[in-house]
Amino acid sequence: MKKIIIKYGAKEIEAEPFIKIEELFKDEENLSYMDNPTVGVLSDGVLRGLDERIETSCTIERVPLFSSLGKRIYRKTLCFLLFYASSIIYPSRKMKVEHSLGDGFYFHYLDSGSFSIKLLKEKMMEIVDNKERIDVVRLSHLDAVRILKENKYDDTVDLISTMNDESYRFIKAGSCYQLYTEKVLPSFSFIRLFDIREYSGGMLLRYPQMRSPERIREFTDNPLLFSIFSESKRNRKLINFRSIADLNTAILDSSISDKILLLESQMRRKIAAIADDIGRRRTVRIVFISGPSSSGKTTFSLRLSNELRLLGYNPIKISLDDYYKSREEVPRTADGDYDFECLEALRLDLFQSQLCDLIAGKPVNLPSFSFTSQKTTFSETPFKMEENTVLVIEGIHGLNPRLYPDLDPSCFYKVYISALTGLNLDHANRISTTDNRILRRMVRDYRTRGTSAERTLQMWPVVEEGEKNHIFPFQNNADMMINSALGYELAVLSPYAVPLLRSVSEDKKEAYAVSRRLLEFLSYIYPLDSRLVPQDSIIREFIGGSIFPVT
Incomplete structure (x- = not known):
């Protein structure tokens, strides 16, 4: 040959x-x-x-290993290592991975029995020391269902039953099988750095960040964020909407319309509850809204404003984008690029002085910044706050205390919003919050700016870096958090996203690799007609057709 x-x-x-x-x-x-x-x-x-x-x-x-693609392979293999160790120590119990938290993933058993972190960690290290292999196997539909039922992986059975393909790929170690949705290492031998700690009835499997791969950072708890994940989980359980299999089944049996209405009603109640909380505080004059890219901040701020109007307030929306400096004044990164994400890219002196004047009841000519001309103009008519005025200020730095150092904390309220995805493919394959936001941004930017999927994927690491530096460190400062992800949205985004992802060319390397991974998990999700999406839904900010001026 x-x-x-x-x-x-x-x-x-x-x-x-x-x-x-x-x-x-x-x-x-x-x-x-x-x-x-x-x-x-x-x-x-x-x-x-x-x-x-x-x-x-x-x-x-x-x-x-120490690369954006490498870290995902490491973390996926690490998760499989914990599942494998658990299948040996607790063979009759079912473990599930949920969301990310504190440089780790939250795992728990579906029963209420006790477990030993010490035993799990010792078994994991034994597997690593023995350099046990991971096999990739292809099983027919019938064999897959049989093996999954024997191991009580009912949710995976439900998922592949909605797909009904001839065969499926699995990763396998011992008698532990999982759907092959991402690349893994061929053995566990390199999985040397990790930690497990008990957390809220389950455990956190923690991993190093690629900025400092030699260590695992000190744990910083985020109980408010965890409570939002738990709240979203309870809400989905109420309407029997806990996995992609449930989503696919609802689309198949035409019950999806009812599910959409229930999910949107839950969102509406949450936004109304935030407005009520603001109203109860009496002294609040400013609402700061912050969150990472493609969280739905604009639609949320408009819907919150409507709820505040029902309570007798006159909400006025202000965007931090209007306080940007011109490009020449923006600080540069270590690489010499303009750092538009940093706080110093804003005219802080102008923002802070105007905010203090407004709270003091003085008239102010509000700015408007043009990204095209890089110039700031001011309103001809001065704006003055009335007794019932509430400023709704949207921007990525909204939770950073350096933005408003001289304000009395009792006069402002801080909201953190993000698309904290809750639906898993199954017990072992989570869909990351980042992937959800990438799909949102890709669909929106192509529709509104003609930005290719390729460009969105290439720019995403820069977006992520800005979020890590300027948004995530301050999320604990929020008075309230809201999960803007809707359980049905991936099915709506899929028909828009799939052709865009398929357009990414192979010569774009990392962008192409990410596009293939996203296409892989989207292949498990049935597409859904966007006409079923209400006009005031946060999803409309991305797919178009919103009743609000969000584009």
Whole structure:
């Protein structure tokens, strides 16, 4: 059989067809975690796991552990390690992974029995020390259902039953099976740095951040955020909407219209409850709204304003974007790029002086900033707060106390909003909040600005960096948090997102790899007609057709 040529850096490797990728990196067998080993490759732009085989000549590029793609492979393998260890120690119990919290993922058992963190951690380290392998297997539909039922993975059975494909790929270690939705390592040997701690009836599986891969950061609790996750979970349970299988079933049996109305009613009640809380405080004159990209801040602020009007307030919306400096005045990053995300990109002196004047009852000419001309103009008619006026101020820095150092805390109320996705594919495969927001932003930016999916995915690491520096550190300052994710939204976003993701070209490497991963989990979700979405829904901010002026 004719040999193939694999180009890797300056080298050209001659190999047999169907060579396993991990064989190309045999010299890394004895590397440690801190040696930043190879955890995958980009083969002509396609992300491939070390367990996969190369059939034809190609060019490859290593994916190191300490990279954006590498960290996902590490974390997915780490999660599978905990599931595998649990299946050995507690074989009759079912574990579920939920949301992220404090540099980790929250896990819990579906029963109320006790568990030992010590035993779980010891078993995990034993598996790592033994360098146990992870196999990728393909099972027929019938075999998959049989094995999953034997292991009591009923939610995965429900999911694949809605798909009814001929076969499915699984990752396997011992008798532990999981749907293969993301790349994993071929063995557990590199999973050296992690921690488990008990938390709220379950446990947090914690991992290092790639900024400081040599350590796990000190744990910072966020009880308010956890309470919002728990509240969302209870709300979904009330209407029997707990997984993608439930979503698919509702679409199939046409009960989805009722589910949408119930989910939107829950959102409406939450927004009204926030307005009521503001009203009870009496002294609140300013509401700050902050959250990461594509959280639905604009629609939320408009819906909250309507609820405040029903309580007798006159809400006036102000955007922090109107206080931007011109490009020449904006600070630069260490790389020399303009840092539009930092607090110093705003005219803080103007904002703070105007805010103090407004609270003192003085008239103010409010600014309007044009991103096109990079110029600020001021309203001709001065604005003055009346007794029933409430300022609703939206912007990413809304929870940063440096924004309003001279204000009496009793006069403002702070809301943190984010799309905190709650639906899992199944017990072992969570859908990250970040992925939900990427899809929202991609659909919106293509519709409103003509931005390609490719460009959105390429820019996302910059967006994430800004959020890590300027939004997430202050989320604990919020008086109230709200989850803007709606249980049905991925089915609505899918028909818009799938063609955009398929348009990403292979030569864009990381963007292409992310697009393939997103397409993989969207393939499990039935598409839903957007005409079922109410006009005042937060989702309309992204797909269009909103009753509000949000574009």
